[in-house]
Amino acid sequence: MATQAKRRRVVGPTGGGEPDTDPVAGFLRWCQRVGLELNPKVVVTRQGTVAGYGMVALDSVQPGELLFAVPRAALLSPHTCSIGGLLERERGALQSQSGWVPLLLALLHELQAPDSPWNPYFALWPELGRLEHPMFWPEEERRRLLQGTGVLEAVEKDLTNIRSEYSSIVLPFMEAHPDLFRSGVRSVELYHQLVALVMAYSFQEPLEEEDDEKEPNSPLMVPAADILNHSANHNANLEYSADYLRMVATRPIPKGQEIFNTYGQMANWQLIHMYGFVEPYPDNTDDTADIQMVTVREAAVQRAKSTAERLLLYERWDFLCKLEMVGEEGAFVVGREEVLTEEELTTTLRVLCMSAVEFREYKDRDEWREDESREDSLTITNIPKLKASWRQLLQDSVLLTLQTYATDLKAEQDLLSNKIYAKLSWREQQALQVRYGQKMILHRLLEMTS
Incomplete structure (x- = not known):
């Protein structure tokens, strides 16, 4: 999954051999050796791509046409790496919150090995020291540019988990196997970089429908597939399948057009957090804005006229928590066309806006969900039809949310609409796009609730 960071040969931390003078040619020779089939209609190139390496159509491609097929033996995973047996035997000791430790150890081992079979594949990776994830930005810059977007909180959790995972699981494992992990790879900085790389480049095979109760599949690296850049408007x-992973065209791709994969329905704050780039407004049709659940509670409490009313609101909040509709760290997610957490927000507005008598009756019902009604639907276009008390609470919540940003919408519009934008740093431009997209969604909600 390509980021917008410049790519080059990744030399192992302790040497690892000389880079191929033509990384693409070396990669294509490797593809032939491992049976990775590339359609002759596509080319791996830097020319005509939105960022770094990508794939471009040399000839027109039709929907359903195979672009390339990757045999499972060519995937880089804890099962296919050269220390796969050890990782499997030690699987219990390598369990972590992220579930990524076995893959990260596989990468740490293979990157340092001069004769790793994946060296031609590594040649197309980005320079690890130049990844643009916000976790690598100076803290002051991160706070200044991304306050209010949700990225700060996500990064803090990542950094805490990475440090804990490295010190308690990864480093002890490497120190227990010094013959497999030279001192040059025993570095928390390198581990940070590889976590970001796995965030941006790995794939996670979806579970079968009958396996929905199982833990998610572990991530794996898919050569060729991770060269494709992302677009919400992907093609x-x-x-x-059992033997291959296939990249297939989903619509006509004219000659000369870049081939885009999708990383999923990703808002811009998720793209910059996980991949280090965003889609400029208004290209990301999957963009969202969050309203923290506790912000709605705060807005309701601020309107309470007495201690008794405030206590009743906290009782209602506890009830919503028991229904698993809200949580202290949860958020209501609003897209450009719909509320993605419609049931949760609808139920929250209903319960917090009830009279005391209505709440008592509602709380005692067994089939409370049957109380949902079409007129209370939270599709964006239907928000003006909501009850006045619901609209007021939603509006107050949006206003509180907008206060969490360091700047207002007009300031963002001024930056975007004049020559100043071109003079901003790359990080400033990316962060501005995140903030602007979110504020546009929130201001539309304000209009709908007025």
């Missing part, structure tokens, strides 16, 4: 999709 290709990865399909999984």
